[in-house]
């Protein structure tokens with residue numbers, strides 16, 4: 001597949017680009033800074049410079065799928081949650097509709113199911129994620145919404161726990177979260193589904209197949 005990855009230079013995004021390329025996919029890697037291009041090429045992506053706060057529709061043209069792994073980041077204020085985490089995700093949903101790109105995988109977050117349960121500081125982020133997720137659910141696209149727990153830089157284990165609702169909080173290495181997202185991409189059993197994912201004992205493909 002030809003896949004647009006938004007947030008390709010991010011900590012999860014770089015793993016996603018590498019795993020997609022290793023799996024034989026053609027990866028269009030959205031970056032904000034030309035200086036990031038060489039790194040993305042080394043990972044197997046074809047960089048495209050664009051900013052989710054600006055015009056991005058053209059980045060989806062010719063793609064079979066979109067993976068949204070961008071985010072304003074923990075250091076950003078509520079405005080970025082609105083313009084990047086919600087607004088950027090929605091722009092790419094609209095672009096996918098416009099260009100006939102059916103598949104959309106959203107990197108959401110555990111807690112977006114119930115934003116009010118988050119701390120005051122987390123709520124703008126969780127509401128932005130929840131609103132983007134809802135727009136995607138209503139989009140008519142073949143979507144999957146992946147809600148990882150707290151991301152860590154630990155080495156991936158290849159095993160996770162995944163379910164529509166896990167009923168608990170926890171962590172997952174970014175590398176495993178990326179493997180889950182890539183495994184989800186082509187699995188039709190995940191179309192139209194939302195699921196949470198944490199570190200666990202089940203091999204990733206088995207965990208995704210049983211959703």
Ligand SMILES: NC(=O)c1ccc[n+]([C@@H]2O[C@H](COP(=O)([O-])OP(=O)(O)OC[C@H]3O[C@@H](n4cnc5c(N)ncnc54)[C@H](OP(=O)(O)O)[C@@H]3O)[C@@H](O)[C@H]2O)c1
Nearest residue numbers: 007009010011012032051052053069070071073109150151
């Ligand atoms: N941190 C957690 O514990 C946690 C938990 C659950 C879900 N998540 C979500 O998981 C996803 C990936 O997380 P991560 O750790 O990989 O985050 P990250 O390292 O901060 O990566 C986010 C990426 O988004 C890009 N970005 C920011 N603003 C943008 C804009 N206006 N236009 C285009 N790209 C933009 C950044 O670009 P630059 O590289 O140029 O800065 C960066 O590459 C995010 O959506 C995050 O909200 C995080």
